[in-house]
Structure formats: structure tokens, C-alpha cells
């Protein structure tokens with residue numbers, strides 16, 4: 592997942608005739624040690640995740656601001672209203688020390704609201720971040736029985752990470768959230784059996800053989816939006832949806848469900864997510880097919896030998912809401 596937005600992604604292009612005008616800073620990496628622990632989250636049957644210590648809290652932040660008062664900086668080279676993007680970076684770093692909450696989304700709202708409080712010329716702001724994830728490292732337990740996670744040493748993770756995006760505008764009483772998306776990105780899952788891909792269009796362009804079973808390798812980004820965006824902040828941990836639990840739902844549904852395609856699989860994951868979290872309005876997916884190619888199936892039992900696939904890669908995008916759950 593990248594937090595970079597291109598002009599073509601912008602809402603403002605096309606029919607509205609409205610001008611695109613914003614600026615900001617991206618790839619602001621910030622690390623906070625001993626942030627507030629996330630506690631008292633509701634547990635679900637698919638996951639043993641019940642909170643995180645936040646001993647190391649790392650974020651790769653992107654901030655984008657808008658306001659009519661920035662127009663002269665584009666049209667006349669008049670920087671009198673411009674907050675340097677370098678200062679934005681410093682503002683984000685400073686406020687990482689002021690945040691006393693426990694979630695990525697909470698920090699984005701906190702720092703976004705502080706920007707609007709501080710700079711009147713900013714009318715609207717979007718703040719997003721990818722979590723910079725760290726893994727626990729096992730060390731022998733103090734009581735000599737087995738192993739426990741070190742309090743001090745962490746591995747730099749190559750695995751999936753949390754994602755958040757918050758849009759804010761000023762209103763009479765302060766700031767209001769106008770957009771929110773949370774997510775878990777760069778999940779990579781392989782299921783060795785129980786995946787078919789059959790029944791697709793057969794015509795003169797079809798060379799892919801139907802498969803009753805295949806080793807399915809997917810990379811997956813999952814995003815969700817709450818009915819009430821303030822639930823994303825984690826102030827009420829019971830209503831917060833942790834990225835770790837959604838990650839675990841994806842793994843469990845993949846394990847349980849014999850799918851006939853990635854499309855079929857992500858739909859089932861989406862249903863489970865909406866079922867577990869009534870506070871969510873919608874869930875969406877970006878999947879990529881990275882399935883290996885079988886080179887040997889003449890081995891004993893179910894053993895096979897596989898190789899990396901050649902490019903190009905297939906993808907699936909899908910969004911769903913509570914109506915899909917009700918139709919089941």
C-alpha cells in the first residue's frame with residue numbers, strides 16, 4: 592500500500608469543474624517509544640489478539656492540506672500563507688510526543704485537528720499513515736517456563752501493517768471528521784490445497800487449464816469504514832476494530848472456506864468482517880493473484896514442486912456493505 596495520491600485519483604478532477612489545489616508532505620517516518628497501550632478491545636473467535644503494548648509505535652505519515660488562501664502561492668509565488676512542508680514534518684514529529692491515545696487513527700485525527708487549530712488558512716486536511724510494524728522476539732521466560740516476548744527487543748517486520756486515513760474540516764465547534772478509512776495492507780497468504788478455479792469462460796483465448804485444486808497465493812489489502820467515524824479513534828476500545836483481528840479473520844476464512852476463486856474468497860472474508868463488527872459500514876479489498884505454477888505433481892501423496900509465476904498478475908477489487916450481509 593502506498594499513501595501517495597496522484598492527480599488522477601483526486602475527487603476534484605472531471606465533471607465538477609473544481610480545481611485541484613493542495614499540498615503537503617509524505618513519507619514522514621515517526622517512531623514513538625512507550626506510547627499508551629491498546630487495552631480492552633473486544634475479542635473475536637478468529638483471533639487471539641486482545642491488545643498491544645505499543646512499546647514501539649512507528650508510522651509513515653502523509654499529510655495534505657487545502658484552503659483558498661493557498662491560491663496566491665500557486666498563481667503569484669506569494670508564500671505568505673504557506674506553511675513549509677518541512678515545518679509540517681516537524682509538526683507531525685512534535686505531536687507524536689503529545690498524543691496520549693493508543694491507535695494509528697487516533698493519532699491521525701489528533702495531529703490533523705491540531706494543524707487546523709494552529710493554521711487558519713488550512714480549511715481541510717487529509718492525514719494518512721501506514722504502520723511501521725515490529726514483531727515480538729521470544730526470550731526465555733523469567734519463571735523458566737518456556738518463552739515470552741521480550742519487553743525491549745523487537746524485530747523489524749516485513750509482514751502486513753495497519754493503515755488509516757482521516758479527513759477533517761473546520762466547523763463552528765472545532766473540527767469534524769469528513770472521511771475515514773482504516774485497513775490492513777500487504778497481507779500475503781498461501782493456501783496449499785482446497786482452492787479450485789473452474790467454470791470460467793472457455794473460448795479461443797483460453798489456455799489456462801481448469802484446476803480442481805491449486806496452491807493459491809494472494810496478496811491482499813483490506814479496508815473498512817465505520818458507521819460513526821469517531822469509533823475509528825479507539826477512545827472506546829470496545830468499538831475499535833484492530834488490524835490484527837481483521838488479518839486473523841482473513842487467515843481463518845481462507846483456512847475454512849474451499850474457494851473457487853479469489854473473488855469468492857474475498858467475499859467470504861468480507862461477510863465475516865461485517866458479521867463480527869456491526870459498527871462497520873463497509874469493507875473493501877484489493878487482491879492480487881501471485882499463485883505459483885506447478886512444475887511437478889508426480890510425487891508421492893499431495894506433494895508438488897512449484898515455481899514463481901511470470902508476469903502479468905491478475906487483481907480483484909471489491910467493496911461490500913451491510914446489504915450484502917443481509918442478503919446471505
Ligand SMILES: O=c1[nH]c(=O)c2[nH]c(=O)[nH]c2[nH]1
Nearest residue numbers: 788799851852853854880905
Ligand atoms: O481466483 C482467480 N480469479 C480469476 O479471475 C482468475 N483468472 C485467472 O487466470 N486465474 C484466476 N484466479
